[in-house]
Amino acid sequence: MTATADKTAIRTALWRALHLHADPGPHVFEDELGARLAAPDGDWRSRPDMDPVRSARARASIVARARCTEDLVVEQAARGVDQYVILGAGLDTFAQRRPEGARNVRVFEVDQPETQAWKRARLDELGYGVPEGLRLVPVDFEADDDWWQRLTENGFDPGRPAVLACSGVTMYLTRDAVAATLRKAAGLAEGSTLAMTFMQPVDLVDPEERAAREGVERAARADGTPFRSFFGPDDILAMVKEAGFRHAEHLSAGDLAERYFAGREDGLRPSTIEELVLATV
16 A cells, blocks of 8 residues: 555654653653554654654653543543544554553544555554444545544444544644634533644744744645644634633643653653643533
8 A cells, every 4th residue: 555644643653652762761651553553664763853852842742642632531431421533543543552441432533534544454464453442434634524424424423422632633724624623523512522732823832942843834834734723822712612612721831741741850841832722512
């Protein structure tokens, strides 16, 4: 097969694995399976974007938001919420890594059809297959395919609460498209939760990270996937509430650092380039 995950999904999977190789314990998040799915060259750790020092804050953000989201899924599952939707799933491996957390949860991974077909093949090659509790939901976002309809066609029950994760996606969407996604998400059943990341404007990023933030934007444009929208915390919280969510909370890089990185001697802490909002229906 010539299809594969996109560059961003692969980089995310490799950073998750790099956290275990480059950072001392205790590790915030453990995932080497995503890197196995990506099957990078043997010298992948020599890639410029895998430099342990230069990628430290981005890597910390990736593992912090993944940990936060998966903790949320397991916490909500204990309360009876048994549906977990991942928009732009990429190389997510929750269903394979955490069978105890996913035992009573149906996981819906939403992504492009080619990516889904490739991932299904890779899971088969590695001996995992696609378990009964996992639904790979192909959605052609470029053709404005209706992800909500595709979810219901694949067994999602809109009448029951769910956790919806949307990580590393909003910067590629227009502001109108983000608002439309939020309105759909706000139509989930009462008791549902949204975990969504957003990229901040340059002036809200820590000064020492602004050059990196501008470099990431240039690279995305060069790859043909330009960033289309940026939000400050107040802006995204207002949009979330306007969409119809009952409660919304901004989790800053500082909040995640306090939650997952306190007491570390290596100084590892998340980036302020992309932050997280949690909202409940």
